[in-house]
Amino acid sequence: MDKALLELRDVSKRFVKPLDTAARIAKVFGAQRAAEVVHAVDHANLSIQSGEVVGLVGESGCGKSTLGRMTVGLHTLSSGTRWWQGEDMAQLSGGELRRKQLAMQMIFQDPYASLNPRMRIQDIVGEAPLAHGMVTRAEQKDYVANLLQKVGLDPALVHRFPHQFSGGQRARIGIARALAVRPELLVCDEAVAALDVSIQAQVLNLFIELRNELKLTYLFISHDLGVVRHISDRVVIMYLGRIVESSPTAELFVQANHPYTSALLASAPKLEVKKIDFVAVKGEIPSPLHPPSGCHFHPRCPHAMPRCSVEQPVLKEIAPQHFSACHLNDVA
Numbered sequence: 311m312d313k314a315l316l317e318l319r320d321v322s323k324r325f326v327k328p329l330d331t332a333a334r335i336a337k338v339f340g341a342q343r344a345a346e347v348v349h350a351v352d353h354a355n356l357s358i359q360s361g362e363v364v365g366l367v368g369e370s371g372c373g374k375s376t377l378g379r380m381t382v383g384l385h386t387l388s389s390g391t392r393w394w395q396g397e398d399m400a401q402l403s404g405g406e407l408r409r410k411q412l413a414m415q416m417i418f419q420d421p422y423a424s425l426n427p428r429m430r431i432q433d434i435v436g437e438a439p440l441a442h443g444m445v446t447r448a449e450q451k452d453y454v455a456n457l458l459q460k461v462g463l464d465p466a467l468v469h470r471f472p473h474q475f476s477g478g479q480r481a482r483i484g485i486a487r488a489l490a491v492r493p494e495l496l497v498c499d500e501a502v503a504a505l506d507v508s509i510q511a512q513v514l515n516l517f518i519e520l521r522n523e524l525k526l527t528y529l530f531i532s533h534d535l536g537v538v539r540h541i542s543d544r545v546v547i548m549y550l551g552r553i554v555e556s557s558p559t560a561e562l563f564v565q566a567n568h569p570y571t572s573a574l575l576a577s578a579p580k581l582e583v584k585k586i587d588f589v590a591v592k593g594e595i596p597s598p599l600h601p602p603s604g605c606h607f608h609p610r611c612p613h614a615m616p617r618c619s620v621e622q623p624v625l626k627e628i629a630p631q632h633f634s635a636c637h638l639n640d641v642a
Contacts, residue, residue: 321390352551365542421480478509
């Protein structure tokens with residue numbers, strides 16, 4: 311396989327809430343107090359090839375968005391390393407690091423919350439390329455107009471504010487802003503989740519067109535298996551901060567290996583003319599404050615063995631390009 315465009319190696323992210331003054335005083339007098347630590351991402355490995363669309367799937371609270379923000383550098387790494395085209399980004403100098411960072415952009419889940427309500431669209435989309443010297447002030451208006459046209463918006467709207475657009479139009483503005491600095495990798499965090507189904511289809515088709523036209527690479531984060539199946543070349547399944555399965559899209563939907571993946575597929579709605587029993591994933595996702603020992607999924611897994619509660623399974627290749635972290639694969 312060619313050198314990965316982006317690679318996360320054994321990365322973790324922990325959010326620590328330190329003790330407040332009252333808790334520190336109570337601890338001095340013998341109370342059992344400790345800082346709260348959220349284990350958002352736990353020793354995850356992710357590799358994305360140039361031109362690939364990787365779908366990242368999991369329940370709410372599993373760490374998908376945190377991993378996406380770590381990918382583009384919005385969150386620092388508690389441990390592990392981030393590599394771009396074979397270079398460790400932690401070893402890059404300031405100027406070179408900024409240039410590499412420009413090649414990775416993020417599209418956020420809520421397009422309205424991610425747009426400055428006091429700025430006009432020309433400034434929202436054109437601010438970054440102007441600041442980084444990609445265009446001059448005289449070229450900015452035409453540059454932004456061209457980007458808006460590329461994402462399916464009328465260039466005459468550049469002087470409007472975000473509140474004057476619909477949800478689908480604001481999603482397109484977010485895409486235009488990300489494209490403004492000519493990135494190679496786009497991290498799309500639930501980029502179509504807040505849109506109507508018909509608008510979702512339009513925006514998904516836009517992503518596909520832009521991929522072909524601009525030779526983009528995507529990390530597409532979603533909880534919607536139908537969306538991921540439509541757009542992704544490969545699907546990565548995440549559970550409570552860990553990656554539990556990774557497979558080419560077609561193979562995953564036909565022959566899932568991990569019990570959690572199978573449970574997700576079984577709970578997904580299906581358009582079939584027959585009676586269908588809805589099978590939800592049993593139990594609640596545990597708190598990342600106190601994740602279970604061993605395999606994080608074992609309290610909800612119908613196939614759990616004693617080994618699962620004490621030993622963390624390793625992500626192994628069980629078929630060509632198909633990886634899974636489950637002790638069942640070790641059972642003859």
